[in-house]
Amino acid sequence: MSETEQLKGWKEIPIGGLILAPGNAREYKTGGWRTFKPVHHMDKCIHCLQCWMHCPDSAIKVEGGKFIAFNYDACKGCGICAKICPKKVQAITMEKEEK
Amino acid sequence: MEDAKVNNKTGQTTLVALTGNEAVATAMRQINPDVVAAYPITPQTSLMQKFADFAAAGLVDTEIILVESEHSAMSACVGSAAAGVRTMTATSANGLALMWEIVYIAASSRLPIVMPVVNRALSGPINIHCDHSDTMGCRDSSWIQIYSENSQEAYDNTIQAIRIAEHANVLLPVMVTLDGFIISHSIESVHVYEDAKVKEFIGEYKPHNPLLDLNNPVTFGPLDLYDYYFEHKRQQSEAMKNSKRVIEDIGRLFGQTFGTVYDLIETYRLEDADECIVVLGSTAGTAKEVVDALRGQGRKVGLLKIRVFRPFPETEIIDALRGVKVVGVLDRSEGFSAVGGPVYQEIRAALCARHDISIVNYIYGLGGRDIGIADITKVFDELSAIRKAEKPITSRVDYVGVRE
Numbered sequence: 001m002s003e004t005e006q007l008k009g010w011k012e013i014p015i016g017g018l019i020l021a022p023g024n025a026r027e028y029k030t031g032g033w034r035t036f037k038p039v040h041h042m043d044k045c046i047h048c049l050q051c052w053m054h055c056p057d058s059a060i061k062v063e064g065g066k067f068i069a070f071n072y073d074a075c076k077g078c079g080i081c082a083k084i085c086p087k088k089v090q091a092i093t094m095e096k097e098e099k
Numbered sequence: 100m101e102d103a104k105v106n107n108k109t110g111q112t113t114l115v116a117l118t119g120n121e122a123v124a125t126a127m128r129q130i131n132p133d134v135v136a137a138y139p140i141t142p143q144t145s146l147m148q149k150f151a152d153f154a155a156a157g158l159v160d161t162e163i164i165l166v167e168s169e170h171s172a173m174s175a176c177v178g179s180a181a182a183g184v185r186t187m188t189a190t191s192a193n194g195l196a197l198m199w200e201i202v203y204i205a206a207s208s209r210l211p212i213v214m215p216v217v218n219r220a221l222s223g224p225i226n227i228h229c230d231h232s233d234t235m236g237c238r239d240s241s242w243i244q245i246y247s248e249n250s251q252e253a254y255d256n257t258i259q260a261i262r263i264a265e266h267a268n269v270l271l272p273v274m275v276t277l278d279g280f281i282i283s284h285s286i287e288s289v290h291v292y293e294d295a296k297v298k299e300f301i302g303e304y305k306p307h308n309p310l311l312d313l314n315n316p317v318t319f320g321p322l323d324l325y326d327y328y329f330e331h332k333r334q335q336s337e338a339m340k341n342s343k344r345v346i347e348d349i350g351r352l353f354g355q356t357f358g359t360v361y362d363l364i365e366t367y368r369l370e371d372a373d374e375c376i377v378v379l380g381s382t383a384g385t386a387k388e389v390v391d392a393l394r395g396q397g398r399k400v401g402l403l404k405i406r407v408f409r410p411f412p413e414t415e416i417i418d419a420l421r422g423v424k425v426v427g428v429l430d431r432s433e434g435f436s437a438v439g440g441p442v443y444q445e446i447r448a449a450l451c452a453r454h455d456i457s458i459v460n461y462i463y464g465l466g467g468r469d470i471g472i473a474d475i476t477k478v479f480d481e482l483s484a485i486r487k488a489e490k491p492i493t494s495r496v497d498y499v500g501v502r503e
Contacts, residue, residue, distance in 0.1 A: 007327075015270065016334075017207065017208065017319075017323045017331050018208075018209075018308055020308065022316040022317075
C-alpha cells in the first residue's frame with residue numbers, strides 16, 4: 001500500500017474481503033514496512049552481487065553484472081544485504097527510515 | 100401414516116409422522132444441496148444419517164463429503180461455498196465448538212451456508228441433552244440464527260434459510276436450530292410440501308463471485324489488516340441489518356406459497372397481557388399451554404416467542420411488549436455473565452427506555468433438565484406477584500428446576 005493511496009470506504013469495496021482483480025500483488029508496496037533502509041555507496045561497491053543473491057525480495061536491480069539500485073517499493077529493510085556485504089567492502093549501510 | 104391433502108395454493112401437502120431430524124433431512128432432500136460436509140454428533144447424527152440414506156437412494160445429487168471432524172466439515176463447506184455451489188452441513192454442541200474458527204470465517208467470507216444445529220449442552224461435564232449453550236455461544240459470529248419451536252418449524256425454517264442466506268442484500272450463513280431430542284427425536288405430524296414447490300420456492304442458486312468462475316478470477320480469504328478489516332466488518336453489520344427485512348419478506352412469501360406466515364417474533368395472546376414470558380425454541384409450545392390455562396382462569400398473561408435471535412428484532416419486541424408490565428425472560432443457557440442469560444440481556448437492553456416495566460430472568464432446562472407446565476405456571480405466578488408488588492424483586496436472575 002503506497003502512502004499516498006486514498007483508502008476506500010466500506011461501500012466501495014467488494015464484500016467478504018474478496019479481491020476481484022488477479023495478479024495485483026505487484027501493486028502492494030511492501031517498502032512501507034521498513035524501519036531501516038539500506039543505503040548503497042557506489043564508490044565502495046565491488047559488484048560482487050552477494051547482496052543481489054541473498055535479497056529475499058528481489059529488491060536489488062542489477063544490469064550488465066553491476067549493482068544499479070535498490071527497489072525501495074519492494075525492500076522491507078531486512079538488512080541481509082548490509083550483513084552479507086563483505087566486511088572489507090561495507091558498501092551498504094542501514095539507516096533509520098525518516099518520514 | 101401418510102395423509103395427503105390437496106390445497107389449491109400449495110399443491111399437494113402430505114402429512115407425515117417425522118422426527119425433527121427426519122423433517123430437516125426431508126427439507127434437505129428437497130433443497131438438494133450441491134455439497135454437504137458433515138461429521139456425526141449426538142443428537143444431530145440421525146439427521147445426517149437420514150440425509151445420507153436419501154443420497155444413497157439416489158434421491159439427491161449431493162456430493163457428501165465425509166470428513167474427520169467438524170473443523171474439517173465447516174472448512175470443506177467454506178471451500179465448496181466459495182467455489183460457488185449450494186452448501187449445507189449440520190451439527191450440535193461440541194461439534195459446533197470445534198467448528199468455531201471456521202464458523203467466523205464462513206460468515207466473514209459472506210458464504211451463504213445453511214446449517215441446522217440440533218441444540219445440545221456444551222461439555223462439561225459431558226451431556227448430550229438439550230440446552231442453548233452451543234448456539235448462544237456463537238450469537239456474535241455474524242450467522243443469522245432462527246430458532247424452531249417444533250418439527251414443522253424446523254422443516255419450514257430450513258427451507259426459508261436457503262433463500263435468506265443467498266439473498267443479494269444478505270449473503271450471510273444461517274443456523275436453523277432445533278432442540279436436541281425434544282424436537283430432533285420426537286415424532287410429530289409434519290406437513291411436507293411438494294418437492295417441485297419447494298424447488299420453485301428456493302429457486303436456482305446464483306453464486307456471488309464464485310471461485311470457479313475461471314473467466315473472473317477472485318481471491319478469497321486474503322490478509323486484511325488495520326486498513327480494511329474494519330470496513331469489512333462494517334459491511335457485515337449492514338448485511339445483518341438488511342437481513343431483517345429479507346427474513347420478514349421471505350416469511351411472508353413462504354406463507355403465500357405454503358400457508359404458514361413466519362415473522363421475526365411470534366406473539367401469543369399478548370394483546371392485553373400484563374405479564375409475559377419471553378422464550379425461544381420448544382419451550383414456547385409448553386408455555387402456550389400454560390398461557391391458555393391461565394387465560395381460562397381470567398389472568399392476563401401472554402407469550403413472546405423469539406424466532407429470529409440474530410438479527411435481534413429489537414423494534415418488534417419493543418412494540419409487542421408495549422402494554423406489558425412484567426416480563427419473565429426464559430434462558431436455556433447460562434451466560435455466566437453474573438447478570439443473567441443472553442436473551443435476558445438483549446431484552447433488557449431493548450427495553451431500557453421503559454421505566455414502567457419489570458424484567459426478570461429465569462435460567463432453565465440446562466443439560467436437558469425438563470421444564471413442564473408446573474414450572475412455567477410458577478414463573479407466571481411470580482411475575483404476577485411482582486406486578487402486584489406482593490413480592491419484592493430480590494434477585495433479577497433466578498433458576499427454574501434446579502435443586503437447592
